[in-house]
Amino acid sequence: MTGDRPAPAFVGAMGFTTAEVTGTRVTGSADLGPEHHTPWGVVHGGVYCAIVETAASVGASRAVQEHGQFSVGVNNSTDFIRSMTAGRVDVVAEPVQQGRTQQLWQVALTRAEDGKLVAQGRVRLQNVPLPGS
DSSP states (O other), X not given: OOSSSOOOHHHXXXXXXXXXXXXXXXXXXXXXXXXXXXXXXXXXXXHHHHHHHHHHHHHHHHHHGXXXXXXXXXXXXXXXXXXXXXXEEEEEEEEEEEOSSEEEEEEEEEETTTOXXXXXXXXXXXXXXXXXX
8 A cells, every 4th residue: 555565455445546655645546336335326435434544544654654653543534525336536635734643634535537526534643653663
């Protein structure tokens, strides 16, 4: 996911791949389709939440890795703006605030075909020591 290690199966299943990863910006996309649907044939909101959390966590962790830390989500508030059945969403995540112990990131998911907002979220993250450090 970050270029440092392979993506876990869950991250792969949601279809999110990164294009740019820095401590102040994460971009990427996800190709969504029937494997992401609710029983009613639209993309499940949990997929959007997971993409929001992943993008924010990757960027926040990159921001603190030189301090021997990574970031874990402690709150995720994602709004679903419009439904989708299939297609690509573009993802942009940027920090609102980056502190010594916590960070706040905002994430937007837009339809690649027309740039319309599909979902947006904010994730509060805690900076914690890397295991073994």
